[in-house]
Amino acid sequence: MPSPHHTLGRVVVAPEVSDAVARGIPVLALESTIFTHGLPRPRNLEVAREAEDHLRRRGVVPATIGVVDGRPTVGLSPTEIERLSSEDGVVKVSLRDLPVVTAKGLSGGTTVAATAFLASSAGIRVFSTGGLGGVHRDAQQTFDESADLPTLASLPLVVVSAGVKSILDIPLTLERMETLNLTVVGYRTTDYPGFYIADSGLDIEYSADSAAEIADIARARDALGIVSTLLVARPVDADHQLPPDLHDAVLARALDAATTAGVTGHDTTPFLLDYMQRETGGRSLDVNVEVYRGNVALGAEIAAALAGADGC
Known part of the structure; x- marks a missing residue:
């Protein structure tokens, strides 16, 4: 029986997504690690469904992305999202892992x-x-840097985030973004956010006041032939952030605990995030969800603005 999907090599693209891209209908990509590894059950599935529902109500096609039985899939079905949200043994898939999980037939959050x-x-x-x-x-000393930055430096996307997590070295991260020619604009601010907190204490040069302005910047980048991601830094609303004093105190204790426990390498991030969650009584998870909701909403506006501009 033929597959109900379209394929690009070994990448499966849901017909709804490929049709929307072909017709210029707004599409927003969503990652899957937030519900495979970032949030506890059953909240993870609730958040994944809520994001897709929000987009559909606004006329934007959701393209949640993950790997199912070795098939990298752009536009997971509701059944696939539920499966990745609930099954044990789902792996975390970065770009370097894609060939391995594809060949081995594994399922994973991207x-x-x-x-x-x-x-x-x-x-x-x-x-x-x-x-x-x-x-x-x-x-x-460790040369530990996420694959996110060099990957985004090679792709002509617009990516909305709440900055980088405050457990990282934010000043060095901003320096690397500059070196990699990643354009960074703050959404209605030049204060660079720190994920859990609205202001990391570091500034960026440019801000954009609307989704339409962000779309204009992306179109200018494309017209200039620049192939790198436009990073949109949208801070969490101040009334939903972790109180900065609490954030700073818990982060300092988390870093000390990691040193004491000898945690290094790829184990560091999950250790620190888990510590933050426990020591804030789950409040850091609440911030995570609020961040995601806001970024999905802004991403929908940008996708619609880009589609509208292209149709002019």
Whole structure:
């Protein structure tokens, strides 16, 4: 029986998504690690469904991206989303992992890097996530840097995030973004956000006041022939952020605990995030959800603005 999907090589693209891209209907890419690894059950599935419902109500086609039985899929079905949300053994898939999980027939949630790559391969132009990966603390010794940054530097996307997680080295991350020619604009602010908090204490040069202005910047980039992602930094609303004093105190304790426990490498981020969750009584998870909701809403506006501009 033929597959109900269209394929690009080994990438499966849902017909709804490929049709929308072909017809210029707004499409927004969404990652799957937020519900495979980022949130506890059953909240993870609720958040995934809510994001897709929000987009459909606004006339934007959701393209949630993940890997199902070795099939990188752009536009997961409701059944596939439920499965990835509930099954044990679902792996975390960055770009370097895609060939392995494809060949082995594994299922996984895609990170920012893998999601961005698959979205771009399907012709999608806008992607909303929670927080970006970046340069880790002590990277001068460990060379620990997320694959998100170099991957996004090679793709002509617009990516909405709440900055990078505050457990990372934000000053070094911003320096790397500059080196990689990643354009960064704040959404209605020049204060660079720190995911859990609205202001990391660092500034960026440019802001954009509307989705239409962001779409104009993306179109100018394309007209200039620049192939790199436009990063839109949207801070969490101040009334939904972690109180900065609480955030700073818990983060300091988390970093000390990681050092004491000898946690290094790829184990550091999950350790620190888990510590933040426990020590804030789950409030950091609430912030995570609020961040995601806001970024999905802005991503929908940008996708619609780009589609509208193209149709002029």
